[in-house]
Amino acid sequence: MPDPMTKTSVGTYESHPTSEPMALTEAEQLELKSELAKLEAEIVTLRQALAAKERRCGELKRKLGLTTMDGLRQNLSKSWHDVQVSNTYVKQKTSVALSSMSSAICRKFGDMKKSATFRSFEEQMFNKYSLNQRN
Known part of the structure; x- marks a missing residue:
């Protein structure tokens, strides 16, 4: 062809x-x-x-x-600025921030569930629930 x-x-x-x-x-x-x-x-x-x-x-x-080198430095600086203000970069930064925040929240809940106070509260709730089921 x-x-x-x-x-x-x-x-x-x-x-x-x-x-x-x-x-x-x-x-x-x-x-x-x-x-x-x-x-x-x-x-x-x-x-x-x-x-x-x-x-x-x-x-x-x-x-x-x-x-x-001056021109290259200026071009790199401008390019980096353009990247930082671009929608994609901002969305990516937001996504990373939300991901980090959700990881921190999950970690805190995990730590809270392991605490003695939470276990005590959990036992009390379980006992009350069990008593209500029997009555």
Whole structure:
């Protein structure tokens, strides 16, 4: 089966439902080829402009004394802040807090059931219940 993705001359991929070209008139083919050539030329120009802007950005950062580590530190700090305020993180923190609280409550009830006071109370309740059942 032919690969439905083909690589264009500028490195982008386009989806093709079939490997055979659509039935186009010669005029339509020429028009599409012309449009494709213009788009590819525009992409090359945009890449060159982006590369020039990235170089200029690097020069400005060097002149300002900004290092790669400063940028990385700033990006990590911002990313961590974004994570902390995200709904998923807040929900996870809430879930962990509730889980911890329920574990603590269960542990306290377990400790309470083992206490002498609770056992005494339990025995008294059992005795009263047993007396009521007999009457």
